[in-house]
Amino acid sequence: MPLTDLDADYSGGRGLPTDHLFWSAAGYAQLVVDSRGSALPTAAMPDVPFLCHFRHAAAICGDGPYQEIAKYLRRHSRRRVEPAFATPDHFDGVHFARRATAPTLFSVGLRDPVCPPSTVYAAFNQYAGEDRSMTVWPFGDHGGGCGSNPPVQPAWLRERGPAPEL
Known part of the structure; x- marks a missing residue:
């Protein structure tokens, strides 16, 4: 299974809940990591x-x-x-x-x-x-x-x- 990896950038926001659906809807396994800050x-x-x-x-x-x-x-x-x-x-x-x-x-x-x-x-x-x-x-x-x-x-x-x- 193809895999995509996205690390959230420091553009000031985490985006919308639907922002990361494209690759998973296309049949890819997707890992989204947001490691900004230490919360x-x-x-x-x-x-x-x-x-x-x-x-x-x-x-x-x-x-x-x-x-x-x-x-x-x-x-x-x-x-x-x-x-x-x-x-x-x-x-x-x-x-x-x-x-x-x-x-x-x-x-x-x-x-x-x-x-x-x-x-x-x-x-x-x-x-x-x-x-x-x-x-x-x-x-x-x-x-x-x-x-x-x-x-x-x-x-x-x-x-x-x-x-x-x-």
């Missing part, structure tokens, strides 16, 4: 967050990339369990959640075989911020609420102030 995020919306609670995910997942860890350990014995998790532990979302304080809206698909609900809840339960919410999709898989989540997120943001008027 902390005003909100976070981890949608069925991946890479949380690696050890548990590798033990219970029957699908997705966590199986690679299980396959490796099945072939290389129990002696390599700690080394196998040493690197992933550095970027496990549960550890980052303990330091995050911005208001957050998580979402979880209760039938997700790739990011099991227990791993999403592990990050949610460790989240340090007081303003945290979870949108639960009882029959959602790895797509969470699929097309149902986008209307939920702007409404949640508007309640907290940082959502642009569309």
Whole structure:
């Protein structure tokens, strides 16, 4: 898949919410990074967050990339369990959640075989911020609420102030 990368410039504004739709609408993956200033995020919306609670995910997942860890350990014995998790532990979302304080809206698909609900809840339960919410999709898989989540997120943001008027 083609990829575009846009770094916001210092022209004095972030533009309109629709300014960065062209490339993604044309079928490209687009990464837009605005690193001006050192402001902390005003909100976070981890949608069925991946890479949380690696050890548990590798033990219970029957699908997705966590199986690679299980396959490796099945072939290389129990002696390599700690080394196998040493690197992933550095970027496990549960550890980052303990330091995050911005208001957050998580979402979880209760039938997700790739990011099991227990791993999403592990990050949610460790989240340090007081303003945290979870949108639960009882029959959602790895797509969470699929097309149902986008209307939920702007409404949640508007309640907290940082959502642009569309």
